[in-house]
Amino acid sequence: MFVHKYFTLLFLPLFLISTESHAAIYKGQSIFIKKCMPCHKPGETFVAKYKKSEWEKFLKSKAKPLATLHLKDQKAKKSWDYFKSKKYMKESKHLRDFLFEYAKDSGKIPLF
Numbered sequence: 683m684f685v686h687k688y689f690t691l692l693f694l695p696l697f698l699i700s701t702e703s704h705a706a707i708y709k710g711q712s713i714f715i716k717k718c719m720p721c722h723k724p725g726e727t728f729v730a731k732y733k734k735s736e737w738e739k740f741l742k743s744k745a746k747p748l749a750t751l752h753l754k755d756q757k758a759k760k761s762w763d764y765f766k767s768k769k770y771m772k773e774s775k776h777l778r779d780f781l782f783e784y785a786k787d788s789g790k791i792p793l794f
């Protein structure tokens with residue numbers, strides 16, 4: 683009885699943490715499909731274009747470098763509303779989870 687209780691106490695939080703981070707990768711992927719893939723296709727190739735450390739450069743400081751890069755580029759005009767929005771600031775952490783999970787040096791390929 684004691685052991686069982688202990689087990690639950692110890693492992694339940696770990697389980698919750700791991701499903702939480704999975705949920706974020708999944709969320710990041712659906713954001714990527716909706717907000718990035720219209721211009722950056724094919725998605726598998728695009729995600730694998732950069733290593734984790736390189737994605738980090740785009741996504742650091744609340745993902746501002748990525749937004750700035752698009753806001754400076756006339757060809758990316760259709761993305762401006764999104765990159766200027768609060769929604770982007772909020773969602774970028776999920777996007778980051780997704781991009782890190784499938785970066786060039788992760789050896790993983792996302793399924794769309």
Ligand code: HEC
Pocket residue numbers: 714717718719720721722731740748751752755757758759760761777
């Ligand atoms: C309306 C089209 C559009 C959308 C939407 C868009 N981008 Fe871009 N993106 C561009 C353009 C144009 C450039 C400039 C370089 C080029 O011509 O490819 C660019 C450049 C980039 C670059 C650096 C250069 C490269 O090609 O590697 C990254 C990284 C990037 N985008 C990621 C994203 C991510 C992540 C999203 C989704 C949150 C996104 N983009 C959404 C049009 C878009």
